[in-house]
Amino acid sequence: MKITTARRLAQVFFFALFVWLGLAAAVGTSWGQWRGWPIAWFLQLDPLVAVGTVLTTHSLHPGLVWGLGMIAVTILFGRVFCGFICPFGALHQFVGWLVRRAGRFKDRIAANAYRPAQVVKYYLLIALLAAAAGNLLLHLVHASRAAPVLALAATAAVVLALLGLTLCRIGAGSRRRLVVGAALLAVWAGLAAAIAPGLPIIATLQTGLLDPIPLLHRSFNLALLPVATQGFEPWLPAGRVYAGAGLIGAVFLSALLLNLAVPRFFCRFVCPTGALLGVLGRGTLWTIGQTGAKCTECALCDVDCEGACTPMGPIRVSECLMCMNCLDNCPTVMPLAYRPRPSPGGEVTGHGITRRGFVAAAAAGLAVAPLARVGALTGTAWSPGLIRPPGAVAEEEFLTRCLKCDACIRVCPTNVLQPAGLAHGWEALWTPVLDNRIGTSGCQLHCIACGHACPTGAIRPLTLAERHGTGDFEPNGPVRIGLAFVDRGRCLPWAMQRPCIVCEENCPVTPKAIYVSEVYETVRDGTRTITAATGATLRIDGPALAPGHVATGDYICRLGGETAGRRIIANTADSLTVDAAHAWQEPPAEGAVLDVQVRLQRPVVDPARCIGCGVCEHECPVNGLRAIRITADNETRSASHSVLLKTNA
Amino acid sequence: MNPADSQPPPPSAVPPPSRREFLRRTLEAGVALAATGSLGAWLWNRHPPGDFNRAASAALLPDFSVRDGGRSMSIITGQNRPAMLRRGLEAMGGIERFVRRGDRVMLKVNAAFATPAILGATSNPELVAELAHLCLAAGAAAVLVTDNPINDPESCFNLCGLAPAVRAAGAELIVPRASDFVSGTLPGGQLIRNWPVLTGPFHGVTKLIGIAPVKHHNRAGASMTMKNWYGLLGGRRNQFHQDINGIIVELAMMVRPTFVVLDGTTSMMTNGPTGGSLADLKATNTLVVSTDPVAADALGATLLDRTWRDLPYLGRAAECALGTADFESLRPERAAV
Numbered sequence: 002m003k004i005t006t007a008r009r010l011a012q013v014f015f016f017a018l019f020v021w022l023g024l025a026a027a028v029g030t031s032w033g034q035w036r037g038w039p040i041a042w043f044l045q046l047d048p049l050v051a052v053g054t055v056l057t058t059h060s061l062h063p064g065l066v067w068g069l070g071m072i073a074v075t076i077l078f079g080r081v082f083c084g085f086i087c088p089f090g091a092l093h094q095f096v097g098w099l100v101r102r103a104g105r106f107k108d109r110i111a112a113n114a115y116r117p118a119q120v121v122k123y124y125l126l127i128a129l130l131a132a133a134a135g136n137l138l139l140h141l142v143h144a145s146r147a148a149p150v151l152a153l154a155a156t157a158a159v160v161l162a163l164l165g166l167t168l169c170r171i172g173a174g175s176r177r178r179l180v181v182g183a184a185l186l187a188v189w190a191g192l193a194a195a196i197a198p199g200l201p202i203i204a205t206l207q208t209g210l211l212d213p214i215p216l217l218h219r220s221f222n223l224a225l226l227p228v229a230t231q232g233f234e235p236w237l238p239a240g241r242v243y244a245g246a247g248l249i250g251a252v253f254l255s256a257l258l259l260n261l262a263v264p265r266f267f268c269r270f271v272c273p274t275g276a277l278l279g280v281l282g283r284g285t286l287w288t289i290g291q292t293g294a295k296c297t298e299c300a301l302c303d304v305d306c307e308g309a310c311t312p313m314g315p316i317r318v319s320e321c322l323m324c325m326n327c328l329d330n331c332p333t334v335m336p337l338a339y340r341p342r343p344s345p346g347g348e349v350t351g352h353g354i355t356r357r358g359f360v361a362a363a364a365a366g367l368a369v370a371p372l373a374r375v376g377a378l379t380g381t382a383w384s385p386g387l388i389r390p391p392g393a394v395a396e397e398e399f400l401t402r403c404l405k406c407d408a409c410i411r412v413c414p415t416n417v418l419q420p421a422g423l424a425h426g427w428e429a430l431w432t433p434v435l436d437n438r439i440g441t442s443g444c445q446l447h448c449i450a451c452g453h454a455c456p457t458g459a460i461r462p463l464t465l466a467e468r469h470g471t472g473d474f475e476p477n478g479p480v481r482i483g484l485a486f487v488d489r490g491r492c493l494p495w496a497m498q499r500p501c502i503v504c505e506e507n508c509p510v511t512p513k514a515i516y517v518s519e520v521y522e523t524v525r526d527g528t529r530t531i532t533a534a535t536g537a538t539l540r541i542d543g544p545a546l547a548p549g550h551v552a553t554g555d556y557i558c559r560l561g562g563e564t565a566g567r568r569i570i571a572n573t574a575d576s577l578t579v580d581a582a583h584a585w586q587e588p589p590a591e592g593a594v595l596d597v598q599v600r601l602q603r604p605v606v607d608p609a610r611c612i613g614c615g616v617c618e619h620e621c622p623v624n625g626l627r628a629i630r631i632t633a634d635n636e637t638r639s640a641s642h643s644v645l646l647k648t649n650a
Numbered sequence: 651m652n653p654a655d656s657q658p659p660p661p662s663a664v665p666p667p668s669r670r671e672f673l674r675r676t677l678e679a680g681v682a683l684a685a686t687g688s689l690g691a692w693l694w695n696r697h698p699p700g701d702f703n704r705a706a707s708a709a710l711l712p713d714f715s716v717r718d719g720g721r722s723m724s725i726i727t728g729q730n731r732p733a734m735l736r737r738g739l740e741a742m743g744g745i746e747r748f749v750r751r752g753d754r755v756m757l758k759v760n761a762a763f764a765t766p767a768i769l770g771a772t773s774n775p776e777l778v779a780e781l782a783h784l785c786l787a788a789g790a791a792a793v794l795v796t797d798n799p800i801n802d803p804e805s806c807f808n809l810c811g812l813a814p815a816v817r818a819a820g821a822e823l824i825v826p827r828a829s830d831f832v833s834g835t836l837p838g839g840q841l842i843r844n845w846p847v848l849t850g851p852f853h854g855v856t857k858l859i860g861i862a863p864v865k866h867h868n869r870a871g872a873s874m875t876m877k878n879w880y881g882l883l884g885g886r887r888n889q890f891h892q893d894i895n896g897i898i899v900e901l902a903m904m905v906r907p908t909f910v911v912l913d914g915t916t917s918m919m920t921n922g923p924t925g926g927s928l929a930d931l932k933a934t935n936t937l938v939v940s941t942d943p944v945a946a947d948a949l950g951a952t953l954l955d956r957t958w959r960d961l962p963y964l965g966r967a968a969e970c971a972l973g974t975a976d977f978e979s980l981r982p983e984r985a986a987v
Contacts, residue, residue, distance in 0.1 A: 030808055214680065265919075336835040441802040445764050446926075447809055502869050504886040507800060509763070511926030517868060554895035554962025568962065580961065602868065620800065622888040 004339070008084060012091035017044055019088040021321060023221050028414040028450045035412060041456035044086070044406055047214040048072045048281070049274040054457050056133040057204045057401035059140070062458045072281055079285040080278045080617060083268060084307070087308040089213035089256075094307060094324070096257055097264035106304050106408045111262055112494055113306040115317060119269050120353035126276035127354075129208045131366025136204035136401070138367075145193040152193075156186055202379075202397040205370040205428050209404035211273050216253070219431060221413035223420060224250030242439050243410070249431065250288030260323035265307055268322060276352075278315060279319035283350045285381045288318055289337065290344020296336040301325035312337060315347030315465040378426040383642070385632035387425040388435040388613065390418055390446065391468055391480045392461040395638050404429040405450035407453035409460055416440030417615065418451060432462070435482070437615035437631060444482065446509045446615045477637075483613025484635040485514070491628035494601040498522055500555050501604045504617035505627045514610035515629075517602035521557065521566060527597035534588035538578045539595070545574035551597055552578075561594045569597070608635060608645055665721035672721030709880075710834045710847055713906040714858040715941060716748055722979045723940040724903045725949060728987035731937065732780035732916055738911075738939035740767040741983035744929065748857065748908050755857045757781060757821070758907075760878050761797040761812050763924055764805040770916050772806070773861045775815035777913055781861060782821040793821035796851050797881040798831075824851040831884035840892060840899045846906075857908040860943065864914040864934065864950045865924030870894045871961040873923045874950040875910040875943045876902050895963040902943060902963075902972045910947040912938040938982075943978055944973025 025033055025631045041064065044050055051068030055061055060453035061069070061186035063636060072082055085089050101109055106478050133435035143153035159182065167179045209215035228250075231240045243249075259266035268275050289312060302312040308322035318474040331337045378384060393399055410418040410433050420431040433451070446469070452462040463480065466472040485504075492498035505515040539558070542574040549572060557566030558577055567579040577597070589595070604617075607631075613631050621627040635644040667675075686962050702748050724741035726734040749755055759773035764980045782793045795816045799806035803825045807813040824830075830850030835844035852858075862878035867890055870877055879901035880887065890897035914936040921930040934953040940946035944967045948958040958964040958975040968975045 029804060183654075329826045343707055414805050440802065442764075442805075445801055445805055447766070448805065498956065500894070501891045503891045505868055506891070506923060509765070509924050509926055511921045511924070511930060513921055513924070553893045554966070555893075570962075570965070580959070580965075617802070620888055622886060622891065624886055632696075 003329055004325045008019075008323075008325050010218075012088075012094070013084040015086050016088040016091045018065075019217070020221070021608060023218070023226065023411070024507065025223070026408065026411045026454065027272075028448070035450075035454075037322070040412070040454060041408060043068070044404065044408070044456040046071050046082075046086070047212060047274060048075070048082070049208050049212050050100070050214070050404060050457065052277060053130065053133050053206050053208040053212075053404075054402060056130060056137055058208050058398075059137065061455070062402075064456060075278050076285060078287045078323075079282045079289075079318070079321060080275065080308075081324050082278055082280050083275050084325065089217045090265070091265060092217075092257065092320070093260055093265045093267055097124060097307075101264065102262055107390075108298075109305065110300055110343055112301045113303055113309050115309045115311050115320065116263075116269070120358070120386065120412065121280070122276040123271055123352050123354050124358055125211060125271065126273040127281075127350045127359060127367075128363035128366035129211070129273050131363040132369040133204050133206050133208065133366075134203055135203070135367055135370045137204060140190065142192045142196055147190070150555050156190075159186065160340060176591075180334070202401060203370045203374065206398050206402060206404070207369065207372060207428070208273060209406060210430070212404070213267070213269060213274055215404045215406035218406040218408060218411075219249055219420070220253035221565035222254060222501065223407055227412060229413070241416050242437060244439065245422045247422070249420065258599075261273055265309075265322070269309055269320070279352060282321075284318045285318060287339060287341045288316070288343065288348070289321055289323075289325075289339050290342075290348065291336055291346035292340075294336045294339050295333065297333060297529045298344075299332065302337060305330060307625040312507040314346055315349050317349045319350065319352050325407040330645050372427045373426065376426060378428070379615050382479055383639075384425040386434075387421070387429065388437075388483045388615070388631055388633045389636070390433055390435065390451040390460055391482050392449070393433075393482075393638055394459060395459060397433070399459050400428055403432045404455045404459075405455055406456065407457065408454040409433045412450045412454040413440075414448060415438065415442045415445055417442070417444055417619070417637060435615055435631070438627065439620035440619070443619040445616075446612075446614060449452060479510070479612050481612045481635055481637045482625065483615070483631040483632055483633045485611050485613065485615075485617050485629050485631050486609055487604055488626075488628045488630065490515075491623050491626065492604065493623065493628065494603045495628075498524060498598070498599050498601060500601060501622065502604055503620045503622055504604050505602070507616045507620045509610060509614065509616055510610055512610065514612070515604050515606050516607060518605050520603065521559070521598040523596040523598050524551070524599060529595055529597065531589055531591055531593045531595060532575075533591060537581045537584035539589065540575055541574050541595070542575070547571050548573050551599075555600050557598050557600065559596045560589055561596075566598055568598075604629065656742055661776050663890060666802065667897040683936075694925065701843055701901065702775045702874075710836060710842075710904055711849060711852060711906075714856070714908045715906045716861040716908055718848075719749070720747060721981075721983060722942050723938065723945055723949075723977060723982035724926050725936050725982045725984045726937045726987055727937075727984075729915060729933070729934050729935055730939070730987060731774055731913065733778040733987045734915070734937040735777060735780050736784070736919070737808045737987050741985060742939055742941075743779060743898075743911070745784045745788045748859075749785045749788040749790050751791075752836075753785075753788075753790045753856045754792045755785045755790045755859065755908075756852060756855045756969050757785075757793060757795045757796050758858060758860045758878065758881065758905075760812055760881065761793055761803075761806045761863045762800045762881065764799075764801040764809045764861040765926065766809060766925070768865055769925050769928070771865070771923060772810035773863060774913055774915070775811040778812060778861055778909070779815040781859065781911065782816065782819040785857075785859075786820055793819075794855065795821050795853060796824040796826065796848065798826045798848050798884060799881070804897070804932065804945070820904070825883075836904050839903065841890060841897050842883075842900050842904060845887075847876065848882045848884060859904070860905075860907050860910040863912070863914060863916075864912060864919065865918040865925070865959040866920055866930075866954060866955050870949055870963070871956065872947070872954050874910050874939075875966065876947050876949055876963065879905045895966060899966045899972070901974050902967050903970065907941075907943065909939060910943045912940070912950050914950055915936065917953045919949075940980075942973040942977075942980065944968055944975055945977035945982075946974040949982075 025038040045064045045067040048068040048071045050520040051065040084264045163179045163182045224246045305326035307324035310317040310320035312327040313624045418433045419436045421429045421434040449463045452460040467474045489495040493501040508515045552571045556569045559566035571578040615631045724738040726738045728734045761772045785793045831846035860876045865873040867873040914934045916931045917934040919932045938946045962974045
């Protein structure tokens with residue numbers, strides 16, 4: 002089998018696997034739904050996910066060890082991930098092939114020539130990782146305070162080593178190295194002395210904006226699949242709703258359509274994961290290269306080169322996407338091969354990164370998190386509408402873990418989880434947030450799917466016991482994601498004398514977090530004078546009543562001086578009839594005054610019981626701006642958002 | 651391109667159009683104008699869009715009742731739901747009295763909430779499975795089970811145990827789709843007017859059986875067999891809470907079941923209709939089979955320590971001749987299992 006055939010088979014397989022895992026990422030009990038399917042596998046395999054979260058959290062989340070494996074493969078064999086595995090890469094390659102399959106060789110060689118702008122992806126990577134690394138650097142600075150002796154010893158060792166290298170004249174420019182090294186140490190010491198300890202987290206994980214695996218997950222799950230399910234409802238689950246999916250889809254389509262301008266535009270110019278692999282794979286053991294056998298310089302190897310890595314000239318190892326087309330195209334005997342030794346034709350192992358570019362990208366990246374935090378969206382100006390799913394960690398840490406892959410949003414059985422727009426700050430773009438108006442039913446009490454779908458621990462995988470606060474978790478109480486507030490200006494029984502309490506009916510906790518306060522209120526024009534009374538029926542004066550209007554079972558009439566009213570069971574325009582079993586012993590006198598009153602049960606929220614699930618908000622019949630709404634107040638994940646006075650009682 | 655090429659040629663170099671060329675162009679323009687004009691005439695609509703109350707009214711549900719003058723109620727005490735059901739049906743003349751060979755039977759369960767069966771907020775899966783078995787044994791061509799739950803439908807049917815129980819019993823679970831709801835108007839109804847009703851799954855159905863638990867309900871007083879029909883409504887049905895008694899009566903007008911099963915083996919005494927704790931339940935050890943939902947619910951009220959007079963919809967339904975709240979007048983057969 003030709004190596005390119007094997008590559009195509011692998012691409013088709015992994016793309017199909019990606020689609021399958023995307024389809025299977027739905028809570029349910031059938032074999033085609035999420036049971037044992039490793040729905041986060043591609044995310045775990047993505048090395049940028051591992052590197053990014055290690056920088057922000059200083060720990061490797063279980064499962065992301067797959068990413069380390071991929072790094073090892075890259076060091077040994079080059080960017081196998083890009084050429085053989087990445088489903089987004091396969092999509093780009095397919096679109097590029099579709100566009101250029103019949104093009105002239107001359108044009109295809111031009112399209113696949115190396116462009117200096119391919120360095121942009123490295124700068125994007127540097128900026129994204131610098132944004133993620135802010136805390137690690139701060140950590141290192143503070144480490145010198147925490148362990149001054151160790152820091153001094155390390156400093157002395159580095160200085161001595163540099164001095165030794167300089168004095169023995171080992172390596173070119175060793176004096177310059179000494180100066181730069183000493184300067185960096187001085188900056189470090191200065192920062193350690195100047196920066197106050199106990200600064201908040203100043204790292205943010207934004208790699209997911211451009212990382213192809215989260216990007217493809219997001220686009221497939223939130224934009225492509227819902228469109229497909231609208232058209233193919235009998236075969237696919239019913240349509241789902243995602244706020245702002247248009248932008249997600251537009252980013253995806255733009256990335257695809259850019260292949261019309263330059264083949265694998267995204268891979269060559271944008272992809273930060275590819276850039277990371279390019280850096281890791283610059284000295285790869287196995288590499289494509291010339292063998293030294295006679296080359297006729299026919300340039301056929303350049304015709305279909307996916308990575309624009311110039312296999313005919315000195316090959317650019319970091320740009321090579323391992324598409325293997327050059328090996329397949331090469332018409333002569335073995336001038337090109339994939340083997341564990343450098344090419345005699347020469348290799349370009351650099352990436353085109355300039356020192357200036359590096360410093361600029363790193364500085365820009367480092368500035369991202371501190372600049373974002375000036376707005377204090379993780380502090381005093383926190384967004385009360387940002388209701389995170391149960392198990393989500395505190396917001397500052399959440400922003401260092403969430404990939405915006407939206408796996409949680411995909412598996413949410415009720416569709417209440419939505420990708421955040423820009424309303425909660427651009428750092429939170431496309432992260433999961435509850436919108437209780439959308440979906441089938443708020444956040445269900447007996448569901449813990451989102452935390453188990455999260456590949457990075459931004460949402461902790463809760464057990465039902467922990468979510469409910471039962472068993473070992475009894476002292477903690479249930480996990481609260483917010484608190485319901487009744488808007489008394491919009492609530493039907495509070496504002497408009499209409500019975501309702503749908504919120505109370507649907508409150509799923511026990512005892513209910515919504516209880517009712519019962520009152521009887523005189524309705525509009527409800528105070529009437531009796532003009533005649535016969536048995537249980539009273540004739541009254543005043544404006545005509547709509548027949549049956551006050552006979553729904555919710556209305557009573559109460560004579561002046563009576564403590565309890567009597568239920569009205571029928572009415573005409575000018576008469577009321579009460580339940581015969583509860584009628585007056587003596588018919589009331591003509592001229593007596595009565596009040597027609599409605600029985601209202603008004604919802605009241607008990608903040609000690611409410612978990613913020615939002616079922617009440619979802620069910621509220623005031624359809625636009627709901628009359629009972631959740632805000633993230635009192636959420637468990639943030640002590641500073643608590644509302645209630647804590648007592649030991 | 652040579653800059654000179656972009657200069658227009660001198661006028662004398664342009665030949666005048668030939669007669670043939672002139673006729674061809676005129677014809678093309680004429681056809682294009684005629685096509686545009688006729689398309690415009692064809693699409694011309696003098697009526698402005700939008701009649702907010704366009705009357706779309708499909709037929710709702712047929713009458714599924716079997717009127718043969720037989721006994722209309724049995725009250726069985728015990729704890730074994732399947733055995734109580736069998737005994738209750740036996741007292742009514744057997745399932746064969748209601749389900750004939752070839753019938754397509756719909757079981758309207760209460761699957762409103764995504765809670766485990768043991769919490770009693772939904773129809774008991776064992777009971778539903780037994781009823782499905784009995785219908786199939788009586789020769790039913792198919793037994794269907796449906797509800798339009800409040801919580802996420804898939805989650806509800808799976809978590810409350812109805813989905814696996816129903817499938818194991820050989821019945822078909824129908825999780826409603828948007829297209830299953832058809833806008834309809836109840837003749838004589840004040841509330842169910844141009845309202846989406848779950849009628850799609852009823853295509854070809856010849857018998858309808860309601861199975862509901864006995865539950866406390868703060869707004870309606872109690873949720874039993876009549877309130878269970880709420881699950882046939884679609885749309886923003888929560889608005890009907892503003893006249894809860896009115897909607898329950900209209901539902902009883904709309905739905906004439908073959909019979910109903912009211913399961914008061916345990917009753918939800920507090921915190922209904924969602925429940926959520928075993929502390930909300932009480933063993934009331936009663937199961938009712940009745941062709942009269944009003945009578946069944948009137949008895950159910952007593953399990954919740956109330957009477958039919960506490961539930962205005964029962965009195966109103968009786969007034970509308972939908973059944974009797976005085977269930978003793980039906981001379982129900984009583985038995986213990």
